[in-house]
Amino acid sequence: MLAAVGQLCSTNNVARNTALCVSLIRRAAAARCAILYLPEAADFIADAKEVPKLSEPLDTSEFVRRVRAQAKESAMWVGVGVHEKATQDKCYNTNLLISPDGEIAEAYRKLHLFDVKHSGPSGGIMMESNTTIPGDKLLDPVETPIGKIGLLTCYDLRFPEVGLSLRRRGAQVLCYPSAFTIKTGAPHWEVLLRARAIENQCYVLAPAQIGQHSPSRQTYGHAMIIDPWGGVLAQASDRPPKFPPPDEGDEDAGTFVMTEVDLDWLEQMRREMPLWEQRREDVYPIL
Numbered sequence: 001m002l003a004a005v006g007q008l009c010s011t012n013n014v015a016r017n018t019a020l021c022v023s024l025i026r027r028a029a030a031a032r033c034a035i036l037y038l039p040e041a042a043d044f045i046a047d048a049k050e051v052p053k054l055s056e057p058l059d060t061s062e063f064v065r066r067v068r069a070q071a072k073e074s075a076m077w078v079g080v081g082v083h084e085k086a087t088q089d090k091c092y093n094t095n096l097l098i099s100p101d102g103e104i105a106e107a108y109r110k111l112h113l114f115d116v117k118h119s120g121p122s123g124g125i126m127m128e129s130n131t132t133i134p135g136d137k138l139l140d141p142v143e144t145p146i147g148k149i150g151l152l153t154c155y156d157l158r159f160p161e162v163g164l165s166l167r168r169r170g171a172q173v174l175c176y177p178s179a180f181t182i183k184t185g186a187p188h189w190e191v192l193l194r195a196r197a198i199e200n201q202c203y204v205l206a207p208a209q210i211g212q213h214s215p216s217r218q219t220y221g222h223a224m225i226i227d228p229w230g231g232v233l234a235q236a237s238d239r240p241p242k243f244p245p246p247d248e249g250d251e252d253a254g255t256f257v258m259t260e261v262d263l264d265w266l267e268q269m270r271r272e273m274p275l276w277e278q279r280r281e282d283v284y285p286i287l
């Protein structure tokens, strides 16, 4: 079974981002992938003040409708991060897993919001909670042809507890659709992804936003797929597309990378190194 992760540079033009995601789904299906995971905020990346007017509830979002329709037409699983309207001025940061019949199998609302204050010359303030309400639950992993997928998002990657909890609930694959900053991505992105794969003995799908989204927003890219032994099996180009994107002919600006998923190998690895049987519940709490 082939799994793919997407990489693109979403802007505040939702129609453009929709066409890009639909094109990526078609191309991944043509490559015979069983699933394509698209990044966090694939519907748009915009300044905080634009977020309320661009966010939509899942059932009226044209972006979600088109992605679901293409998943169905391509008969492929699709994961994608969107802004789900919650109130007049706030949204949830939602990771959708869509089944090949176009239905939303699961919708996970990001638990940990990216509120940070970096000091120093390349510093800056990011306050996701200005626009976003955190979710309040972890979901059971979803059974798919590439294994049971546990849903998380971006900054959740820094909290090993949620990965461990999903592994305990049966996850064989962890997904982290992301939009990492360049400052944190360079030192932390790959290290954290590989650590989560190794400690949980899971495949890790890490779709990513890349490049210049607006004059004030830039992301790190480096979408990748990690195997349960910690190896980087696939990694997307680190060359960001041009900003601003051209008015036309931009549908192929996104990219994806794919790899084979081998669940027999994963289960063998877990038998040979039975971490979950060796935990010391008598000494520390078990997640």
Ligand SMILES: O=C(O)CNC(=O)[C@H](CS)NC(=O)CCC(=O)C(=O)O
Pocket (backbone or CB within 6 Å): 040, 041, 044, 045, 046, 093, 113, 114, 126, 127, 128, 154, 155, 158, 179, 180, 181, 184, 185, 188
């Ligand atoms: O909603 C949007 O506009 C897109 N969402 C994001 O960019 C989110 C919230 S601001 N980014 C992260 O969580 C980065 C985490 C990160 O970079 C780290 O953990 O170091």
